[in-house]
Amino acid sequence: MKTEILDAVESKSLKKDIPYFEIGDIVDVRCRIREGDKERTQIFTGTVIARKGRGINENFTVRRIVNNEGVERIFPLHSPNVLDVRAIRSGKTRRAKLYYLRKRTGKAVRLAQRHSTHTVSK
Amino acid sequence: MLLGKKVGMTQIYDELGKLVPVTVIQAGPCVVMQVKTAETDGYNAVQLGFDDVKPGRRKHPQIGHAKKADTTPKKFIKEMRLAGAAEQQYEVGNSVTVSVFAEEEFVDVVGTSKGKGFAGVMKRHGFGGFPASHGTERKHRAPGSISSFASNAGHGGGPKRGKKMAGHMGNCRVTTKNHKLVDIDEEKNLLVVKGSVPGPAGGYCIVRSAKKA
Numbered sequence: 001m002k003t004e005i006l007d008a009v010e011s012k013s014l015k016k017d018i019p020y021f022e023i024g025d026i027v028d029v030r031c032r033i034r035e036g037d038k039e040r041t042q043i044f045t046g047t048v049i050a051r052k053g054r055g056i057n058e059n060f061t062v063r064r065i066v067n068n069e070g071v072e073r074i075f076p077l078h079s080p081n082v083l084d085v086r087a088i089r090s091g092k093t094r095r096a097k098l099y100y101l102r103k104r105t106g107k108a109v110r111l112a113q114r115h116s117t118h119t120v121s122k
Numbered sequence: 123m124l125l126g127k128k129v130g131m132t133q134i135y136d137e138l139g140k141l142v143p144v145t146v147i148q149a150g151p152c153v154v155m156q157v158k159t160a161e162t163d164g165y166n167a168v169q170l171g172f173d174d175v176k177p178g179r180r181k182h183p184q185i186g187h188a189k190k191a192d193t194t195p196k197k198f199i200k201e202m203r204l205a206g207a208a209e210q211q212y213e214v215g216n217s218v219t220v221s222v223f224a225e226e227e228f229v230d231v232v233g234t235s236k237g238k239g240f241a242g243v244m245k246r247h248g249f250g251g252f253p254a255s256h257g258t259e260r261k262h263r264a265p266g267s268i269s270s271f272a273s274n275a276g277h278g279g280g281p282k283r284g285k286k287m288a289g290h291m292g293n294c295r296v297t298t299k300n301h302k303l304v305d306i307d308e309e310k311n312l313l314v315v316k317g318s319v320p321g322p323a324g325g326y327c328i329v330r331s332a333k334k335a
Binding site: 003005006008009010012032034056057076078079080 | 129130131132133134135138139141144146148305307310312314323
């Protein structure tokens with residue numbers, strides 16, 4: 001009863017259509033950035049290495065290498081500031097959390113392409 | 123004023139995309155159990171009841187009192203003082219719902235805080251305690267000196283009245299003021315207020331329009 005009510009309150013803030021992507025996919029995350037009263041869109045590209053939480057707390061971690069330095073960003077899935085998540089390449093994985101990628105450098109970071117059922121948008 | 127039950131806390135996004143912590147309160151519908159007037163009771167007030175209870179679980183005086191309002195006995199009954207002529211809007215047996223807050227922007231919430239048992243001064247009053255090391259022995263969370271013989275704190279020694287010491291903490295009436303009213307659900311009788319309110323989930327609370335400091 002209690003969680004039903006809380007879920008109902010939360011659900012007003014949840015996004016209706018969440019783009020489909022899987023762990024290991026390389027994604028473009030379009031996020032809205034507010035600087036003072038100006039708004040602009042920033043695209044963060046990287047590998048989805050984790051997805052955790054439920055309901056409004058669900059978030060995903062995107063990792064990329066910038067100047068030989070690993071950069072990870074955690075995005076709240078339902079945040080209005082995360083405008084769009086687009087999978088551009090699928091990756092073959094056997095785990096739900098790809099934290100082992102943190103120890104890898106260079107070519108070893110790449111994941112094999114998966115011939116999966118979900119379509120990757122162009 | 124409205125009586126309610128704390129459901130729990132969650133988060134929602136505001137229009138700027140910021141995550142706001144909110145508390146959900148199941149408020150009302152409350153039944154007007156009694157209207158007190160200056161002629162009959164010496165003061166003007168309205169008595170509200172919330173949360174039904176089986177009549178068999180209450181004694182006859184409570185059942186009879188509820189019957190006057192043509193309702194079942196209530197678990198949580200509170201009175202609100204009225205300033206004179208405003209009493210006409212309340213009639214015995216009528217119900218009060220969350221719609222009374224439709225035009226409010228801020229509310230105060232009164233609840234009973236969670237009991238903490240016998241708590242020391244660091245937890246109860248935020249004292250600093252003593253260092254963890256550098257020779258401190260058996261005094262890490264002690265209150266320190268509470269008075270001296272010659273201090274003007276007491277009279278001829280003895281602690282001053284009201285000296286902050288260890289003791290029972292929590293389980294008392296607490297008011298938190300000026301919660302922003304984020305959302306009202308008239309269908310489900312829900313109030314969504316910003317921030318945390320006193321008491322456990324499932325605890326009774328009183329919601330009233332903010333007095334504003």
